[in-house]
Amino acid sequence: METTVDVEWLPVCKTTDIPADGGACALVEGEQVAIFNFARRGEWYATQNLCPHKQQMALARGMIGSTGEACEPKVACPFHKRTFSLLTGECLNGDECSIQTYPIKVEDGVVYIGWA
Amino acid sequence: MVMQHLPTVVVIGNGMVGYKFCEKLLAKTSAFNLVVFGEEPRVAYDRVHLSEYFGGKTADDLLMAPLQWYHEHGITLHLGDAVQEIDRAHQTVHSRSGLVQPYDYLVLATGSSAFVPDIPGVEKEGVMVYRTIEDLEEIKACAATARSGAVLGGGLLGLEAAKALLDLGVPQTHVVEFAPRLMPRQIDAAGSQMLQTKLEALGLQIHLSKATSSIAGEGKIEALHFGDGSILEVDMLVISAGIRPRDELAKLAGLEVGMRGGIVVNDEMQTTDPRIFAIGECALHSGMIYGLVAPGYDMAEVVASQLTQGARAFTGYDMSSKLKLIGVDVASFGDPFIAEPHSRAIVFEDTHNGVYKRINISPDGKYLLGGVLIGDAEAYNMLLQTVNNKIVLPPHPEDLILGARGGEANEGAGVMSLPEEALVCSCEAVTKGAICAAVTELNVTSVDGMKKCNKAGTGCGGCVPMIKDLINGTLTAQGAYIKNVLCEHFDYSRQELFDLLKINDIRTYDAALDHFGKGDGCETCKPAIGSILSGLWNDLIVKQNTIQDTNDRYLANIQKGGSYSVVPRIAGGEVTPEQLMVIGRVAHKYGLYTKITGGQRIDMFGAHVSDLPDIWEELINAGFESGHAYGKSLRTVKSCVGSTWCRFGLHDSVSLAIEIENRYKGIRSPHKLKSGVSGCVRECAEAQAKDFGIIATEKGWNLYVCGNGGSKPQHAQLLATDVDKETLIKYLDRFLMFYIKTADPLMRTATWLNKMDGGLAYLKNVVLNDSLGICADLEAEMALLIQNYHCEWKEVVENPELRKQFTHFVNAPKVKDPTIEFEPVRGQKVVKAW
């Protein structure tokens, strides 16, 4: 994950706190952030935890996966299965709502979120 | 390219029909110079699916063809430039921007506009119509802040508009209709009544026999005033009171128009000037305006044929239609109103499920003339075909709307028995023969492929289910194997994967994906493979919790707001006073809402995820175990008290229910399983509404299978009669294992049986007579699953690593999700509304 904006890297949890190929929610500066350990691809993603569909704090509990030729990584909300791109936050079911993504990095077994 | 010497066809109007005409003409010839004028700022789009614009489709998705298409086909297109005058003497048209375009032939495809009645106040802000994308944008903007909205007009379009307002989240949506009932022109009175009940259940408020006398408000609409003195306060109004053909140009040019609008045409679609044609919603043929696309397309075909020396003529059109409201099927076909002595009606009315069906048959009982379907329009396409092709009716025409009754008759052979020339897609005039030929000769195997191949299904889309059935039917007839692949990551059906994973001894999702899949998986294949793996090995589900649906991942049912519910097993519904006290104590301690479920047990709602392990620890210590209410697995075996207490009871239904529930508990299946045991035919446990139900008889037990409550209830069917307990359990083992191995993901037993070739007779043969020679395997596989049972919650409670996963915040395990909010109700708490 690279970013051009100036962000402050906040340590959030240990890599082992997040299940492989799944997610968990972390409290970052009072906000709920969903962190995903895409172990299959060796990638990490972070998004808002709130599903914009019915305003449920649930995305961290969703299943992750990929879609399309380009294998776009995505997460599916456990409530009604709206899916969102982990790269762009865009809703992949044609709904207009999208979610925020955050810069994330892993160093020495610690997960950092880039806070703007 | 020199085009000057080619004769010029000018098309006025770039709507659905104008576009279709260009497409059809170009398909026949390139001997014309085509010039199109369109008044709207964009190229022709699909008005029929306009409401999908609310559902997230963009204007581009709705285009009939992209702008580029017009360029590629050498069409000169003037958008946003309306024609203002036709000079018939000089054969030219004059556009608003000042263009003067000569023509050899002129095609008027100006469509219609929404009819706005002359009510004082219609000019007020917040009063709109529903015809163009621009109208939709306005409606959407208005709906964002409106507290209450109304639609004027309870016809086909009005109801679609009302549904759109509901979907846009307008809290109060009203429909105001002048007539005493809804859709008076399409359906009969009883149908209207049923439709009204269904729509009211969706949240629409319906006002009938209301004449709107004025629209009140200071500049902006505030209320509707009615003739009877009543008032309805609204912030927005969508008028859908009918259409007005756009015949103003024609009238100006001295062409004949109808008294109530519409450009008069003959069977060749010529106006009173033979060089000028009119097609689509602006044309008046034999006194009729056709407000549907399919006849418009047919008219386009007629003109294209006329210009290329063809001889096609327009001879009227069937006005059958199906409404596209989600959640409420409404259809009318043929002649819905024809009555005695010209026809006899067969009516089916089920007020409980909100289904009304009426078919009109000829007095001799031979032919279907028309009908109305409300609440369940699945049979629409087939019935329409039966009318249009004058298919001779079966001896019991009531089967057409009731389905064949009496057990094991086959259904669904229907479509394949249609004649070759049956028009399946009326919008694009594609016959059954053409569709089947595309399958056999061009190897088209999907609806999308068919759309590309011959455009079938691209118009109103109503025929798509039938196209699907025809493709599958043709493939089956060819002996081709049709498979339901899991998703984009696995090119196999669930049943194939079940066998593959078994033979290859695959025990994890990742291994399955590596061996048989591609990509990184998704929310469809993960739980499906999870279910297969459980069905094979019954390993502990929490070991691979990230491939499970959230309920299986947290071993609890997620509820609105993100809290979970807890359901301990109460086998057969039998519970001791001591156990009740434990449940009461735990619920009290953790502040849980308690309710008796439909399956004779107790559900505790409102648990924070981080409290789940503690709650379960207390329950398990008191002897409870997981109720698997969260799993696609056996839920409950409901029982009546049977011979132990009931004076009618023949055998001990409670003991059998407990034994069976404990035998199959925790086993994962394609979907949830429910069961019941009744002590006699009075059936107090409602066993015949279950996936498997057992009823005591004088001589033993009767076993019923594949019943279903839920949204499409279906009675279970008798599989075995008067068997003893051992035989019963043997049959159950086989039946359940066969289901677990062969059903598609999330397919209940009822659907599984409905889709099974040969139906109940086949199933009976497999389970009772071992016709496939697999019964010994099925029994052994089931024995393995039963042997591997463990209470998942016990494992979690005893394992600190697993327990750790039950937190809301990984970095603040003690903090609960602050967004979960409750409110009090009747002495307990419930979650705050969405």
Ligand SMILES: Cc1cc2nc3c(=O)[nH]c(=O)nc-3n(C[C@H](O)[C@H](O)[C@H](O)COP(=O)(O)OP(=O)(O)OC[C@H]3O[C@@H](n4cnc5c(N)ncnc54)[C@H](O)[C@@H]3O)c2cc1C
């Ligand atoms: C919300 C909605 C839902 C519908 N649902 C269904 C359905 O389920 N099934 C069904 O069969 N039908 C349905 N219809 C009806 C269907 O859309 C029409 O029958 C069809 O669009 C008619 O096509 P047309 O080309 O005749 O008219 P239009 O599509 O209206 O096109 C006419 C075009 O001509 C233009 N025009 C007019 N005058 C001029 C001029 N002087 N110069 C240049 N351009 C001009 C207009 O701006 C317009 O773009 C629906 C309609 C609506 C609005």
Ligand code: SF4
């Ligand atoms: S089903 Fe028969 S045995 Fe059971 S409670 Fe009802 S009447 Fe009694």
Ligand code: SF4
């Ligand atoms: S019937 Fe509907 S609302 Fe009631 S519990 Fe089932 S899903 Fe929920």
Ligand code: FES
């Ligand atoms: S709340 Fe996320 S999909 Fe509905």
